[in-house]
Amino acid sequence: MTIRTELTELMERKGYSQTQVARAVGKSVAVINQYLQDKYAGDVKSIDQLVSGFIAREAEKEKSQRITARYIQTVTSRKGMEVLKLAHLDGEINVINGDAGLGKTMILREYAAQNKDAILIEADPGYTARVVLEELCNRLGLSKRGNMHELSEACISALRDSGRLLMVDEAENLPYRALETLRRIHDKAGIGVVLAGMPRLIINLKGKRGEYKQLYSRVGLALSIGDALPQEDITAIACSMLQDAQNEDVSDALFRASHGNARRLFKLVRGVSRYSSINGQAVSAGAVRKFSEMLIN
Numbered sequence: 001m002t003i004r005t006e007l008t009e010l011m012e013r014k015g016y017s018q019t020q021v022a023r024a025v026g027k028s029v030a031v032i033n034q035y036l037q038d039k040y041a042g043d044v045k046s047i048d049q050l051v052s053g054f055i056a057r058e059a060e061k062e063k064s065q066r067i068t069a070r071y072i073q074t075v076t077s078r079k080g081m082e083v084l085k086l087a088h089l090d091g092e093i094n095v096i097n098g099d100a101g102l103g104k105t106m107i108l109r110e111y112a113a114q115n116k117d118a119i120l121i122e123a124d125p126g127y128t129a130r131v132v133l134e135e136l137c138n139r140l141g142l143s144k145r146g147n148m149h150e151l152s153e154a155c156i157s158a159l160r161d162s163g164r165l166l167m168v169d170e171a172e173n174l175p176y177r178a179l180e181t182l183r184r185i186h187d188k189a190g191i192g193v194v195l196a197g198m199p200r201l202i203i204n205l206k207g208k209r210g211e212y213k214q215l216y217s218r219v220g221l222a223l224s225i226g227d228a229l230p231q232e233d234i235t236a237i238a239c240s241m242l243q244d245a246q247n248e249d250v251s252d253a254l255f256r257a258s259h260g261n262a263r264r265l266f267k268l269v270r271g272v273s274r275y276s277s278i279n280g281q282a283v284s285a286g287a288v289r290k291f292s293e294m295l296i297n
């Protein structure tokens with residue numbers, strides 16, 4: 001196939017106009033038009049070169065776009081879903097904690113997608129008790145006017161015996177008063193609450209000197225993901241993103257280079273698959289190791 005026909009096919013497949021191609025290769029529309037009709041009187045070779053660069057970049061883009069972070073069921077994510085379901089059904093306060101990049105948010109989002117009555121709030125460092133209540137009012141379609149007590153009462157009466165689940169992600173950012181506010185909503189409305197966050201969430205719940213017994217004693221189940229995922233999980237996620245991860249050498253290299261961290265794995269897979277598609281090769285264990293040297297920590 002000539003480069004010219006490859007370009008014609010790409011344009012048909014992607015719906016690209018001659019103007020778009022001209023812009024991408026830095027030539028005028030007239031030149032591209034003549035080139036496509038095989039009527040270009042100038043240096044066809046140099047246009048071929050520009051066009052094949054464009055085709056390669058497009059292929060690369062397509063390949064890296066195919067690598068997406070889609071929820072995959074793993075040993076850990078299944079446990080996480082179970083902890084959410086139990087909090088939901090039993091109206092308990094449960095906790096999921098683990099290091100950054102191990103899939104806590106993925107689990108909560110998947111649960112929210114599957115259960116429309118679950119409410120997911122993502123906390124950030126600015127979250128005070130008031131902000132948590134306002135956010136909850138937002139989700140419940142309630143007015144945010146009034147003092148803290150009034151907001152809390154409004155949320156409680158909207159949630160009472162509703163059987164809903166309240167999930168708070170990045171809950172390690174919540175100050176004690178915000179955690180207490182959630183506990184009160186749980187107690188009074190009888191709904192399940194799940195707090196997910198980094199390991200210091202547990203310290204926040206207990207109090208540095210164990211002074212928050214009242215809060216921590218309410219916690220039913222606590223799933224601790226720790227600081228790394230098992231190889232089985234990493235391999236399952238890797239195989240879902242990358243065909244070549246079926247190869248044992250490649251999946252071993254990915255596990256090792258990922259340090260058991262799913263976020264790091266994602267960056268690795270995206271990086272090596274882009275690299276290998278540029279070179280038209282399958283992903284190898286060596287390429288994984290080489291790429292991992294470029295990743296931070």
Ligand SMILES: Nc1ncnc2c1ncn2[C@@H]1O[C@H](COP(=O)(O)OP(=O)(O)OP(=O)(O)O)[C@@H](O)[C@H]1O
Nearest residue numbers: 069070071072100101102103104105106262263266
């Ligand atoms: N179950 C899963 N299926 C597929 N990909 C996953 C899964 N869990 C984690 N990942 C990958 O790892 C990345 C990080 O996951 P996630 O954002 O859920 O981590 P986190 O534990 O919430 O981290 P942080 O504490 O930094 O918020 C995801 O974007 C995704 O690429």
Ligand SMILES: [Mg+2]
Nearest residue numbers: 104105169170
């Ligand atoms: Mg997260």
